[in-house]
Amino acid sequence: MSSSFMSSDAIRAAFSAAMSVMYRQEVPAYGTLMELVADVNEATLDKQPELRISLQATETLDRICEERHGAIRLGTAAELAMMGRVFAVMGMFPVGYYDLSEAGVPVHSTAFRPVGEASLKINPFRVFTSLLRLDLIDDPELRAAAQEILVARRIFSDEAVTLVEKAERDGGLSQADGERFVAEVLNTFRWHEVASVDRPLYDRLHAAHRLIADVVSFKGPHINHLTPRTLDIDAVQDEMPRRGIMPKAVVEGPPSRACPILLRQTSFKAIEERVSFPDAEGELTGGSHTARFGEIEQRGIALTPKGRALYDRLLNEARAKVRPAADGANAQSYRAALQESFAAFPDAWNDIRKAGLGYFLYSIVPDANLSNPAGRDIEALIEAGAVRFDPIVYEDFLPVSAAGIFQSNLGDDAVQEFVASPNQKLFEKALSAKVLNEFDHYAGIERTSIEQCLAAVRAISAAA
Numbered sequence: 001m002s003s004s005f006m007s008s009d010a011i012r013a014a015f016s017a018a019m020s021v022m023y024r025q026e027v028p029a030y031g032t033l034m035e036l037v038a039d040v041n042e043a044t045l046d047k048q049p050e051l052r053i054s055l056q057a058t059e060t061l062d063r064i065c066e067e068r069h070g071a072i073r074l075g076t077a078a079e080l081a082m083m084g085r086v087f088a089v090m091g092m093f094p095v096g097y098y099d100l101s102e103a104g105v106p107v108h109s110t111a112f113r114p115v116g117e118a119s120l121k122i123n124p125f126r127v128f129t130s131l132l133r134l135d136l137i138d139d140p141e142l143r144a145a146a147q148e149i150l151v152a153r154r155i156f157s158d159e160a161v162t163l164v165e166k167a168e169r170d171g172g173l174s175q176a177d178g179e180r181f182v183a184e185v186l187n188t189f190r191w192h193e194v195a196s197v198d199r200p201l202y203d204r205l206h207a208a209h210r211l212i213a214d215v216v217s218f219k220g221p222h223i224n225h226l227t228p229r230t231l232d233i234d235a236v237q238d239e240m241p242r243r244g245i246m247p248k249a250v251v252e253g254p255p256s257r258a259c260p261i262l263l264r265q266t267s268f269k270a271i272e273e274r275v276s277f278p279d280a281e282g283e284l285t286g287g288s289h290t291a292r293f294g295e296i297e298q299r300g301i302a303l304t305p306k307g308r309a310l311y312d313r314l315l316n317e318a319r320a321k322v323r324p325a326a327d328g329a330n331a332q333s334y335r336a337a338l339q340e341s342f343a344a345f346p347d348a349w350n351d352i353r354k355a356g357l358g359y360f361l362y363s364i365v366p367d368a369n370l371s372n373p374a375g376r377d378i379e380a381l382i383e384a385g386a387v388r389f390d391p392i393v394y395e396d397f398l399p400v401s402a403a404g405i406f407q408s409n410l411g412d413d414a415v416q417e418f419v420a421s422p423n424q425k426l427f428e429k430a431l432s433a434k435v436l437n438e439f440d441h442y443a444g445i446e447r448t449s450i451e452q453c454l455a456a457v458r459a460i461s462a463a464a
């Protein structure tokens with residue numbers, strides 16, 4: 001690789017920053033949410049000095065408030081495959097498969113994200129990317145009309161495609177090309193106020209499913225939300241109404257805990273925006289469309305398959321007791337049911353670690369005396385105070401949470417049943433690539449960190 005290339009990490013960081021600026025301009029309520037998150041994060045770090053120290057050891061503290069993810073919805077296999085090539089230029093690769101049909105949303109999804117630890121540290125930005133499942137539209141005529149529109153549209157500029165091809169051919173992009181690439185690709189994610197379908201067709205698509213109307217009726221896959229990370233999601237949820245933004249009914253994911261696990265998310269409800277629909281003569285008719293929102297997330301430790309199975313069981317248990325209502329009427333009892341169920345999940349890092357429920361990053365304690373360790377295995381080194389362990393942050397998504405986020409932004413009354421039909425093979429065929437298994441990935445990070453600790457100890461004792 002030539003050193004004159006702009007690194008893929010730098011391209012991703014530039015893209016994420018440009019997207020943030022664009023979205024704040026397009027959706028002012030999102031800017032309000034960002035300010036709220038920054039205030040709450042600062043207050044949380046002031047209250048918890050140990051958290052500040054732990055974040056300093058594992059992450060870049062000054063980037064804590066930056067966006068962690070965004071989301072788009074695509075219409076065709078060709079769009080998904082091209083999007084995969086675009087994201088690859090930014091060092092983002094498909095991780096995980098999420099079937100949302102089960103939850104009444106006619107899409108299946110992956111998250112494009114940086115996978116290496118170093119890349120995540122430079123910029124963790126991911127895009128939750130969904131592919132519409134036209135096969136789940138019942139009406140064959142409507143399905144054909146939607147298909148025809150989607151196949152004809154071009155969501156990438158010629159310039160963007162040329163730059164992707166150039167990056168693939170040369171192994172990277174120069175600084176100037178990288179900057180042009182960011183600007184070109186950003187256009188794909190822009191909002192279009194003028195729909196590409198007429199009003200009657202929009203209404204039919206909307207009646208089939210609001211999400212179908214959102215994907216099919218516009219020139220491109222507008223970014224539908226961005227999501228900064230908060231260190232105290234409950235505080236942000238509570239404060240939202242006071243700053244004039246309406247949160248969804250409940251926070252998705254596990255309850256608040258001393259040791260956060262996986263992912264907690266909430267959002268403000270999608271805003272109703274003015275759009276216009278052209279008729280056959282090109283005359284515009286006014287209307288509105290509701291799709292775009294803002295979200296926050298609080299991430300905890302990545303769980304092992306064993307930990308995830310326990311999480312799923314406890315979550316299902318809580319939801320069987322209290323099904324969260326869309327209007328928030330039973331939000332309190334849902335919170336209580338979650339707390340009660342999750343009492344069965346260990347809530348101290350070393351207990352979680354010893355039970356094999358979560359993944360940890362092991363590191364040598366600075367200034368530790370390694371010349372005469374009590375033992376050579378990782379447990380002995382931990383006990384001797386030579387090695388510390390920090391939770392590995394979960395960087396992926398949760399299908400039940402994603403479904404809750406989708407639902408609250410599709411109109412809560414519009415819950416619809418589809419037959420659950422996960423089809424990872426079909427998704428990977430559309431993408432022209434395999435998605436990475438997230439468990440394998442976290443296990444690899446943990447294993448490498450242990451090997452590095454052991455190697456450091458061996459090197460020192462050999463030299464002594």
Ligand code: OOG
Nearest residue numbers: 071128397401402405406
């Ligand atoms: C994506 C919803 C899922 C998340 O954070 O779980 C999501 C969408 O509404 O397109 O972003």
Ligand code: NI
Nearest residue numbers: 071128227295
């Ligand atoms: Ni999201």
